[in-house]
Amino acid sequence: MRKCSICDFSSQKKIYTQKFSIIGKKKAFIYDVVICLKCGFVFASNIPSQKNYEKFYKENTKYSFVDAEKEVPQAVKESNEYYYLLTETFLRNNFKRKRRDLRILDAGCGSGYLLSIFKKHGYKRLMGIDPSPSCRILAKKLYGVDVKTFLISEFKDKKKFDLIILSNVLEHIEDLRNNLLYIASFLKEKGFLFISVPDGDNFGKVMREPFLEFSLEHINYFTITSLTNLCKKFGLDKRHYESRKMETFGAYTSNSFWQKNGNKIGQKITYDKSGEEKIRKYIFYSNKKQEKIKKIISTLIQSSEELVIWGVGSLTSRLLANTNLINANIKFFVDSNKAYQGKKIIGYKILSPENLKNTKHTVLIASYVHSVGIRKTLENNLGYKGKIINLN
Ligand SMILES: [Zn+2]
Known part of the structure; x- marks a missing residue:
């Protein structure tokens, strides 16, 4: 204590x-x-x-x-x-x-x-x-x-x-x-x-x-x-x-x-x-918002579509531990921070976003601050044609 x-x-x-x-x-x-x-x-x-x-x-x-x-x-x-x-x-x-x-x-x-x-x-x-x-x-x-x-x-x-x-x-x-x-x-x-x-x-x-x-x-x-x-x-x-x-x-x-x-x-x-x-008020409203995210995750689990999660920052580390995101059909994680690439999170590889080229997985953008930028990178730089999901 x-x-x-x-x-x-x-x-x-x-x-x-x-x-x-x-x-x-x-x-x-x-x-x-x-x-x-x-x-x-x-x-x-x-x-x-x-x-x-x-x-x-x-x-x-x-x-x-x-x-x-x-x-x-x-x-x-x-x-x-x-x-x-x-x-x-x-x-x-x-x-x-x-x-x-x-x-x-x-x-x-x-x-x-x-x-x-x-x-x-x-x-x-x-x-x-x-x-x-x-x-x-x-x-x-x-x-x-x-x-x-x-x-x-x-x-x-x-x-x-x-x-x-x-x-x-x-x-x-x-x-x-x-x-x-x-x-x-x-x-x-x-x-x-x-x-x-x-x-x-x-x-x-x-x-x-x-x-x-x-x-x-x-x-x-x-x-x-x-x-x-x-x-x-x-x-x-x-x-x-x-x-x-x-x-x-x-x-x-x-x-x-x-x-x-x-x-x-x-x-x-x-x-x-x-x-x-x-x-306490903050916890109440956080829970409310987290419920919305849990609904998105439930849909992903039900469809069992192949999922790539973009971002291994604090949001991802909390979602993995506090929701059942781990039960989704996760293929791998990507992050543009080179310091994370090659490491593992909950047993899955963290790769560079380049690895999404020529794939058709569903990408879950696990970031609020960078979500717009990540989507742009996916669509413009990587020419990504698969499904992209935001949390907001
Ligand atoms: Zn005190």
Whole structure:
């Protein structure tokens, strides 16, 4: 069992069990979504240890754009340009002296795209850290920005920072208390922390992909109340907060700035009353949407038509574990990500989409975000004449 990572309490209430079928693994990966009975924080419990996750992030290249020739994905562009503008406005309002000279750390920076925007606008003292070594290499090669290979918990530096950025980081971390306490120790007194996380107050407000928010890697589901509880513990005062819809994903992010105030460490927290209600609503609407997908799958099983599934990402890993998709007449899987090709999922081969040429299987597009692009590739590039099924 995982204790509440905000208040350290061990009594919790289970509200959902999430399952995944993972590439190369026989057993399904399972965690429980629970609510802390003391502070109301919603999080994933009974997960693998932090060590397993750390190994995963060191080896995982999903957050670096391995193919350097490839365009930065639209979702990454959209969110990072927004983070930059928000931060720039905030800094302009809070620093009288030249803000271009502020010392800024992006902790969990991927291949340094956000830092590259700061650099383009004249910021000079920039540093990034990321656990994956390929991020350091790419950041140098693509943008000439300084990225060091560190987990947050291993970071070392002699000087402190005026601003530390944690964008899309805290939702991944098992031990929130120690990681936040540690990274905040690198902030100057009265320095600022920028936090961006998926917005638990608005989960499923636009319901595209059911249970998307309970992903393999996301194990903390923050509302602004629970995030405030966490930050208060470490003397971080809220200075600005806004929720924003990211068009590419159709999901909301919670974006906030906090100021370090060493005198206020250990403030009392308040029970998050709305967290449970919001998450239960999200589960209800996700189930409703998943029922529609189950109907499509039932039809495929009944017809026993030969099926190829395009996409082995998080949606597929959830559908395989939570529906009876496995009973369909699956021939193989395809994915355009070369890192997956040649591997296996639930015993089936993952091939390159080229393998669909001259076949007449039914293709199930197991992606919402990329469904239009995949259909185009099938019809235009591969000249595919077989049946194509979308989930939306
Ligand atoms: Zn708690």
